[in-house]
Amino acid sequence: MERKFFPLFVDLNDKRCLVIGAGNIAYRKIKTLLKYGAKVEVITKEVAEDKILDLQNLKIFKKDFSEEDLEDVFLVVAATSNSDFNKKIFETCNKKNILVNNMTSKIDMNARFSAVYEGESVQVAVSSKGYPKKSLEIRDSIKKMLEKK
Structure with missing residues (x-):
């Protein structure tokens, strides 16, 4: 199913944004979110991109993702290398009306970075x-x- 995306500029200042995964793509998305004032949290089993550890104003939780992590979250970036897991993250977020950008799909997301x-x-x-x-x-x-x- 093709999704149609409405172009929109959003104020991310002090919005809680969750990045699941900690590789190179996650690093680029985290930098962008921080640039626009988001409160960024990362959930990952391990940090694959060491540069993430050098970023300021970032909380890193080394653990498995669970649905409880989505409470009061404005935007999620599904940035793991597991496309099935990223799709599950999208489906969970979408049911909760949470914006989600999925790094492994052009379909299983409801928000895109530009x-x-x-x-x-x-x-x-x-x-x-x-x-x-x-x-x-x-x-x-x-x-x-x-x-x-």
């Missing part, structure tokens, strides 16, 4: 329906166009 350009007076977000390299290329083209003077 490639963002921020200038002095403009913020542009690009989504290419789950193809991040394409989003980055378009964002970079927009950046070049807007920064020409």
